[in-house]
Amino acid sequence: MDFYDQDNIKQLEKWGFEIIKPNYRSEKYMLDLAGLISANIDNCFELFPDWVNWNYIKDLFVIPQYTKKGVLKSEFNIYMKNIEYYPFQMYIHWKPEDHGSILYTDGKFLGIIYRQHNDIFTDFTKYKDAHSETKNNIYDFIDRSYKTAIAVDCENSDVYKLYSVLKNLNQDELSKIEKIVLYDDYHTTSGWDWLEKFTKIPIEHIEVNRVTDQKSLVDIKMTAGVCTDYYENNITSFILVSSDSDYWGLISTLTKAEFLVMYEHSKCGQAIKRALSEHNIYYCSIDDFCSGNIEELKKAVLFSCLEKYLPEIISLNGKELVRKIYEEARISASEKEMENFYDRYIKTLRLRVDNDGNFTVEICK
Structure with missing residues (x-):
């Protein structure tokens, strides 16, 4: 036993895991270890984001029917015959195949484990980030500017995609930005109210009232705001976040200002892209930035939406509620993610009682 770390063994014993046992054969230990993994693996559930299928991760560590005679021996024989196909020659429960390094990239790993379950992982934005050339062009734009502001058309932008941009850019470069101005309408998602809690860049949130319900005034207000910042606040450069071609009128009129445009693939036409290219105005898509590391903002918005329904939770269907709050938060998600x-959060809701005997429903975050 000198090979093993004695301190680790003692710590496991404190946690209730008896490791050193008299007259024990190796196959007994293997059964015990397989049982411990099976019993405790779900404690790792929260270490993985909601968009990854937890069952596929779990299957790498849990051997089905491991107590059945011959199962562990069969797994051992498969492992020894194909040891070169196991990552770092360490055992995992999978169909061993020659994939090279399965841990080479997140995309490769996800693709392999999904295919092993006859499934396909398709949301590449969860792990794939914008090209370094895109990021460098944004940094160059900020560096050569006297003062830079980000102006956001909240009606024509996705708050989660914008946050993925802010999350995946160099924070030292972003600190040079004077402010982010959100031009918002009451019809948009509550996610915009949370953005300032997740970025160090000062945020101005301008909610634009409507004269009539049929007509938004966000584009007019944003145009006026950019002009005011240019002429009165000495901001010389603007990162416009919108897919609306109407802003070409602003860009083409304010000729001495510098512009960089961020858009969404599905909302931006070729005509505005051609106009931007012809006038040497750089543009990029906010869809290209990695969205797999923005769970904290998504959860904050989802929990905020969920908390509004807690007083009436008894009269609601849990699965319908999940779909409702995702729609309210304007978060696109797969059925598995929901x-x-x-x-994680609906089935684990807890009833709490305060010192005065009042009941409340609590989210286990």
Whole structure:
């Protein structure tokens, strides 16, 4: 036993895991270890984001029917015959195949484990980030500017995609930006109210009232705001976040200002891109930035939406509620991702009683 770390063994014993046992054969230890993993693996559930299928991760560590005679021996024989196909020659429960390094990239790893379950992982934005050339062009734009502000058309932008931009850019470069101005309408998602809590850049949130319900005035207000910042606040450069071609009128009129445009693939036409290219105005898509590391903002918005329904939770269907709050938060998610949210946060809602005997429902975050 000198090979093993004695301190680790003592710590495991304190946690209730008896490791050193008299007259024990190796196969007994293997059964015990397989049982411990199976019993405790779900404690790792929260270490993985909602958009990853937890069952596929879990299957790498749990051997089905491991107590059945011959199962562990069969797994051992498969492992020894194909040891070169196991990452770092360490055992995992999978169909061993020659994939090279399965841990080479997140995309490769996800693709392999999903295919092993006859499934396909398709949301590449969860792990793939914008090209370094895109980021360098943004940094160059900020560096050569006297003062830079980000102006956001909240009606024509996705708050989560914008946050993925802010999250994946160099924070020292972003600190040079004077402010982010959100031009918002009451019809948009509550996610915009949370953005300032997740970035160090000062944020101005301008909510634009409507004269009539049919007509938004966000584009007019944003145009006026950019002009005011240019002429009165000495801001010389603007990063416009919008897919609306109407802002070409602003860009083409304010000729002495510098502009960089960020848009969404599905909302921006070729005509505005051609106009920007012809006038040497750099543009990029906010869809290209990695969205797999923005769970904290998504959860903050989802929990905020969920908390509004807690007083009436008894009269609601949990699965319908999940779909409702995702729609309210304007978060696009797969059925599996919503199912994971249901398992983690709806099924685990707790009833609390305060010192005065008042009941409240609490989210286990």
